[in-house]
Amino acid sequence: MTNIESPFKVLITGGAGYIGSRLAATLIERHPSWQISILDLVLPIGRTLHEKLHHIFQADVTSTESVSHVFVDYCPDLIIHSAGIVPSRKKRYSTDPKDWNLVKAVNYDGTRHIVDAALQAGCKKLVFTSSCTVTVDDLDHDYFFMNETVPLGYAHLHYGKSKTMAEEYVLSPEVAERGLIACALRPCTIIGEGDRAVISVFYDLIAKGETNFIVGDGNNLYDFMYIDNAVMAHVLAAENLLTTQTAAGQAFFISNEEPVYFWDFLAYVWAQFDHHPSFRVKIPTNLAWAAGWMLEWWTWWTRTAPTLDRGSVKDGIRTQYSDNQKARRILGYKPVIGTAEAVRRTCEDYKIYLASQAKGKP
Amino acid sequence: MPSIGTIAYYLVRPSQLRDIIQWKVWHNPVHERDEEKECATLKECFRFLKLTSRSFAAVIQELHPELLVPVCLFYLVLRGLDTIEDDMTINIKKKEPLLRKFDTFLDDENWTFQENGPNEKDRELLVKFDNVSKEFNKIKDEYKVIIKDITKRMGNGMADYALNAEFNKQGVNTIKDYELYCHYVAGLVGEGLTRLFVEAKLANPVLLQRPELMESMGQFLQQCNIIRDVREDHDDKRYFWPREIWSKHVDKFEDLFLPENKEKALNCSSEMVLTAIKRADDCLFYMAGVREQSVFNFVAIPQSMSIATLELCFQNPAIFERNIKISKGDACKLMTHSTQNLQMVCEIFRKYARKIHSKNSPRDPNFLEISIACGNIERFIESIFPTQSARTLKSASEAVDPEVAARQKKEAEDSKKDIMYIMFAVGLTLAFVTFTMVLAAWLAGARFDLAIKMVKDGIWSPPKGPEAVQQIIEKYDGGRGEL
Numbered sequence: 137m138t139n140i141e142s143p144f145k146v147l148i149t150g151g152a153g154y155i156g157s158r159l160a161a162t163l164i165e166r167h168p169s170w171q172i173s174i175l176d177l178v179l180p181i182g183r184t185l186h187e188k189l190h191h192i193f194q195a196d197v198t199s200t201e202s203v204s205h206v207f208v209d210y211c212p213d214l215i216i217h218s219a220g221i222v223p224s225r226k227k228r229y230s231t232d233p234k235d236w237n238l239v240k241a242v243n244y245d246g247t248r249h250i251v252d253a254a255l256q257a258g259c260k261k262l263v264f265t266s267s268c269t270v271t272v273d274d275l276d277h278d279y280f281f282m283n284e285t286v287p288l289g290y291a292h293l294h295y296g297k298s299k300t301m302a303e304e305y306v307l308s309p310e311v312a313e314r315g316l317i318a319c320a321l322r323p324c325t326i327i328g329e330g331d332r333a334v335i336s337v338f339y340d341l342i343a344k345g346e347t348n349f350i351v352g353d354g355n356n357l358y359d360f361m362y363i364d365n366a367v368m369a370h371v372l373a374a375e376n377l378l379t380t381q382t383a384a385g386q387a388f389f390i391s392n393e394e395p396v397y398f399w400d401f402l403a404y405v406w407a408q409f410d411h412h413p414s415f416r417v418k419i420p421t422n423l424a425w426a427a428g429w430m431l432e433w434w435t436w437w438t439r440t441a442p443t444l445d446r447g448s449v450k451d452g453i454r455t456q457y458s459d460n461q462k463a464r465r466i467l468g469y470k471p472v473i474g475t476a477e478a479v480r481r482t483c484e485d486y487k488i489y490l491a492s493q494a495k496g497k498p
Numbered sequence: 499m500p501s502i503g504t505i506a507y508y509l510v511r512p513s514q515l516r517d518i519i520q521w522k523v524w525h526n527p528v529h530e531r532d533e534e535k536e537c538a539t540l541k542e543c544f545r546f547l548k549l550t551s552r553s554f555a556a557v558i559q560e561l562h563p564e565l566l567v568p569v570c571l572f573y574l575v576l577r578g579l580d581t582i583e584d585d586m587t588i589n590i591k592k593k594e595p596l597l598r599k600f601d602t603f604l605d606d607e608n609w610t611f612q613e614n615g616p617n618e619k620d621r622e623l624l625v626k627f628d629n630v631s632k633e634f635n636k637i638k639d640e641y642k643v644i645i646k647d648i649t650k651r652m653g654n655g656m657a658d659y660a661l662n663a664e665f666n667k668q669g670v671n672t673i674k675d676y677e678l679y680c681h682y683v684a685g686l687v688g689e690g691l692t693r694l695f696v697e698a699k700l701a702n703p704v705l706l707q708r709p710e711l712m713e714s715m716g717q718f719l720q721q722c723n724i725i726r727d728v729r730e731d732h733d734d735k736r737y738f739w740p741r742e743i744w745s746k747h748v749d750k751f752e753d754l755f756l757p758e759n760k761e762k763a764l765n766c767s768s769e770m771v772l773t774a775i776k777r778a779d780d781c782l783f784y785m786a787g788v789r790e791q792s793v794f795n796f797v798a799i800p801q802s803m804s805i806a807t808l809e810l811c812f813q814n815p816a817i818f819e820r821n822i823k824i825s826k827g828d829a830c831k832l833m834t835h836s837t838q839n840l841q842m843v844c845e846i847f848r849k850y851a852r853k854i855h856s857k858n859s860p861r862d863p864n865f866l867e868i869s870i871a872c873g874n875i876e877r878f879i880e881s882i883f884p885t886q887s888a889r890t891l892k893s894a895s896e897a898v899d900p901e902v903a904a905r906q907k908k909e910a911e912d913s914k915k916d917i918m919y920i921m922f923a924v925g926l927t928l929a930f931v932t933f934t935m936v937l938a939a940w941l942a943g944a945r946f947d948l949a950i951k952m953v954k955d956g957i958w959s960p961p962k963g964p965e966a967v968q969q970i971i972e973k974y975d976g977g978r979g980e981l
Contacts, residue, residue, distance in 0.1 A: 277890060279890075280884060403865070407861070475870060
C-alpha cells in the first residue's frame with residue numbers, strides 16, 4: 137500500500153474559492169510532505185497561503201486551451217475538482233437559457249475539460265465536488281434521509297442539473313475505462329466563516345421586514361453543514377484515492393447529520409443579529425404559491441427584484457436531508473463541528489464583514 | 499361517584515372522556531394473571547405491587563407469564579431498597595450496610611425490616627418482606643442471578659451517594675454526575691429488565707450488545723421525572739438538577755423559583771429537556787428490539803408517558819410552582835397508542851417532538867440544539883419507517899427510464915389535450931344555452947335595447963312596478979311603448 141506521507145502532488149481547482157482555499161490550507165497543514173497547487177479563474181488569495189503553494193495556475197475551466205496549458209509541464213497525482221459556479225438568489229430559480237449556458241459551461245463543460253486534460257497528461261485520480269442538489273434541486277419532491285440509491289435525473293434547477301451531468305461524466309464507465317479513478321462528494325448547503333452566499337440571503341430578510349412568515353407547517357427538515365466538515369470529507373476522499381481506493385466510482389452524501397427545521401434555522405440566524413420577530417404567521421402552502429405566482433407577474437411588470445416567487449416557496453416548504461452512512465463507512469467521515477456552533481461562527485464572521493463594509497462607505 | 503367538578507371538567511373536554519372510555523373498554527390485556535393458581539405469599543406480593551406503584555402495577559400484571567412473577571419481584575426488591583434509601587430517619591451508619599447488603603437479605607426467607615420511620619409510605623413492604631424473599635427463591639436461578647446482581651450494584655451506588663456529604667448538601671454537580679446518579683437509580687433497572695427479557699427469549703439478544711440503548715431507556719424516564727419533580731424535590735431539599743446546567747442561568751439554585759427569574763428558569767429547564775430528549779432515538783431503537791407484545795407494552799407505555807411529560811414541562815413555568823401531570827385523558831390515549839406497535843409509538847414521539855419544536859423560542863440559548871434534537875427524532879423514525887407521500891419518489895428502484903419518462907410525458911400531454919377539449923365543450927355548451935335563452939327572451943319581447951341604455955346611465959337595478967316601467971319606456975324610447 138502506498139504511504140500516505142509520500143510527496144503527492146495535488147491540484148485543487150477553484151483553489152481560491154470558498155471550499156478550495158480552505159481545503160488547500162488544511163491539506164498543507166495535515167500533509168506537509170504533499171505539494172499542493174491551485175487553479176482558479178481569479179486569484180486574490182491570502183499571502184500566507186500563497187507562499188506555501190507549489191504552483192498557482194490562472195486558468196478558465198470553460199476553455200479547453202486554457203485548461204490544457206496548465207498540464208503542459210505539470211501532472212499532479214490527484215486533482216480535487218471543486219471549481220464551479222453556484223447561481224444564488226433569484227438566479228437559483230432561473231429558467232433563462234442564457235443563465236443555463238453559463239452554469240453548464242462552468243460546471244459541466246469545465247469538469248469535462250479538467251477530466252480530459254488530466255487523463256491526457258497522465259493524472260488518473262480525481263475527487264469531484266458534486267452537490268446534494270443532484271437530487272434535491274427537484275423542488276417537487278421531498279427527500280427524507282436520502283442515500284446514494286436515490287435516482288438522479290429529477291433535478292431541474294440549473295445548478296443541480298449541471299452538477300448531475302458533471303457527476304455522471306466523472307463517474308461514467310467510459311471515463312473509468314480511460315483510467316480515471318474518481319469519487320464524488322455531495323455536500324449540502326455549506327456555511328462557515330467566509331460564507332457570503334447563504335447567511336446573507338437570510339440576513340437580508342431582516343431589513344426587508346420579511347421575517348414574520350412561515351410558509352407551510354414549519355415542520356420541514358433541511359440539511360446544512362459546516363465548512364470544515366466539508367473540507368475534511370474532501371481530505372478523507374483524497375487520502376482514500378491515494379491509498380486504498382475503496383471510494384473509487386462512488387458518490388457520497390455529506391452533511392452535518394443534523395437536519396434542522398428550516399424555519400428554525402432562519403430564526404436562529406436572525407437571533408444572532410438580535411432580531412426576534414414579534415410574531416410569525418404560518419401561511420398555507422397553496423396560498424403562498426399563489427402569492428408567489430402573482431408577485432412574479434408583478435415584479436415582471438414593474439421590473440423589480442422578487443423575494444417571494446414560486447421557486448422560493450417550494451424551496452421553503454420541502455424536506456431534504458441525507459443519510460451519511462456510506463461516507464462514514466468508506467471514507468471514515470464524521471462531522472466534528474455541530475450545526476448550532478456553525479451558525480454562531482458564521483454569523484459572528486458575517487457581523488465583522490458587515491462592519492467592515494459599513495466602514496468602507498463614506 | 500365522580501364529583502361535580504369532574505363531571506364539569508369532562509363535559510367541556512369530551513375528547514378526553516372518549517380517550518378514557520376507549521382505553522377502559524377496548525384495551526384487552528395480552529396476558530392475564532391467573533389468581534386462582536397463586537399461593538398466599540404471591541397474592542401478598544401483588545398486593546404490595548399495587549400498593550407501591552401507581553404506574554407500573556397495571557403493565558406488570560399484564561406481562562407474559564414467564565416474566566410476570568420475576569418482574570414483579572424485581573420491582574418490589576428495588577422498591578424495598580429505595581424505601582431504605584429514602585428514609586431520612588435512619589442513621590447513615592446503619593443505612594450504609596443495609597444498602598450494600600440488601601441483595602443478601604433475599605437469601606434469608608425470614609428477613610424483615612421494622613425500623614422505617616412511621617411516615618415512610620411503603621413501610622409495610624419491608625415489614626412483611628419475607629413474602630417477597632419466599633417467592634424470590636421459587637423463581638428460576640437465571641432470573642435470581644440477574645435480580646441480585648442489579649440489586650447489589652444499585653445498593654452500592656445508593657450507599658456511595660448517601661455517604662457523599664457534598665451531594666447531600668449541594669446536590670448533583672456535573673452533568674456526568676447527574677447521568678451517573680440516573681444510571682444507579684434507572685439505568686441499572688433498564689439493564690436488569692433487558693437481561694430478563696433476553697433470558698426469557700422475549701427480546702432480541704442484540705440489545706445486550708448495545709448497552710447504551712438500555713441505559714438510555716432508564717435515563718430518559720428518570721431525567722423526565724427529575725425535570726417534572728423539580729419543585730417537589732426542592733421542597734424536600736433534594737437537588738438533582740446538575741449545577742453545571744443551572745449555574746449557567748442563575749447564581750443559586752433556589753433563584754430558579756423566583757418569579758422575576760422566570761425566563762432564566764425556563765432557559766434552564768429547556769437545557770434539562772435537551773439533555774433528556776437526546777436519548778429519545780435510542781429509546782425507539784431499543785423498542786424495535788422487543789419481540790413480544792406484552793413486553794413491548796411494558797416498555798413502551800412509560801416511554802410515551804415520558805415524552806409527553808417532557809413536552810408538558812417544556813417552556814412551562816408551572817413546573818417551578820407545583821407538581822404538574824399529563825391529564826388522565828391524554829394518559830389513556832397514550833396507553834392505547836403505546837400498546838399497538840412500534841410505528842404507533844414512533845408517531846407519538848414524532849407528534850411530541852413537533853410540539854416541543856413548535857414551543858421552542860429563538861430567545862432560548864439552546865434554541866437550535868433543541869430544534870436539532872427534535873429533528874433527530876424525526877430522522878431516526880424516517881430510518882425505520884420511511885415517509886411515503888405524494889411528494890416522495892415512489893421507490894429507489896424507480897429510476898428515470900427514458901422510455902417510461904417519454905410515455906409519462908405523452909400521457910401528460912394527452913391528458914392536457916383532453917382537458918382542453920372538455921373546457922372547449924363546456925364553453926360551447928354554455929354559449930349555446932345562453933344564446934338560446936337570450937333569443938327566447940328577445941322573441942318574447944324583451945327590450946334589451948332599453949336595458950343596455952339604462953346600464954349605460956349607471957342604473958343597474960330593474961324597475962319596480964308597471965309605472966316605473968312606463969316611465970323608463972318614455973324616457974328612453976320616446977313614448978313609443980305599447981302598454
